[in-house]
Amino acid sequence: MALAHKGLDIDAIPVCFSDIRTIEGGRHSTVPVLVDGDRVVADSFDIALYLDEGYPDRPSLFKGEGGQAMARFIEGWANLVLNLQISRMIVKDVHDILEERDKPYFRETREKRFGTVLEAVQVDRETRRELLRESLAPLRRTLHMQPFIGGEGPLFADYIVFGTLQWARVTSPFAVLADDDPVKDWFTRCLALHDGIGAMQAAA
């Protein structure tokens, strides 16, 4: 989404968990990793910073110093509140669509994280959906004031939160957002951005 926002053409190369260590000499343990000529940049936020600095003539992902600083808060909220809650609703579904060779690694690390077997983590997800709905209150309030977190149009902060919800959409058939939630309307708007590249990813 960030690359499309900047209008940059890319070759996207999906990798399995097991193959992350084969990227660019094995220096990275997580994705995404951006290779731009001889520059290699890892971490979504650092990539966004790199793109805005390196391509200042393209639409900004932060729209100013304040937007860049506050996108860090949105990132923290998305990772420590949303991602954590959504993980607990879909982790077994994520496991099930992985390639076979990724499954043992994923199961071991996630069971350690949640302190129980994957099968047990997402059993109470109907209840957890209500908690997520409550946690989305600040976003809902924001979207009551403006169409995007970034204001009149989307910025990187929108893509951070969108990414978390898109991850749920493409890995699990469980609907984490209620149909009558204004956050769902915003998510649908995000799916349509940049010629619908979000919507093109098939839902699980």
Place this chain on the structure above:
Amino acid sequence: MALAHKGLDIDAIPVCFSDIRTIEGGRHSTVPVLVDGDRVVADSFDIALYLDEGYPDRPSLFKGEGGQAMARFIEGWANLVLNLQISRMIVKDVHDILEERDKPYFRETREKRFGTVLEAVQVDRETRRELLRESLAPLRRTLHMQPFIGGEGPLFADYIVFGTLQWARVTSPFAVLADDDPVKDWFTRCLALHDGIGAMQAAA
């Protein structure tokens, strides 16, 4: 804090709940209300927007369009997460320091909001402090990256969150922040800003 950030001199007029309807012809039901010449602006966020637009030569409260948009998210988070949680920890203390004529109004509206008598609301506040600590995770993560929510220096978003915690500091002797919380360090930095106008308000 926003007015000090802009370097504007003001006369601050404290009002009791009972007297809010006497301000500027009784058109406002909440404070703050800013009177600037013949302009009257209510609501903290609208005041900040007014100041940044009306005094563009002074330091910005938002640092760009993105910062302005995302400050709405911080506002939502401060109001719907922090304020709600902190209210439940201090509402009886707030009541007790009000002027006598404000107490019946305050008790009635807050007991309706919490669905129980004020005396019952804050009894489990030791437990609630742990929940608040968890809720502060996105702010803690942000402050791990930079000294203020606004980045290298404070912006209006910092003052929004500071205001909520300062409200607790001046109305209740109960410490809502743990001493070893990095959020406490940031709060202490905020107290010292603008010649220490925050610290000048006596703690309860």
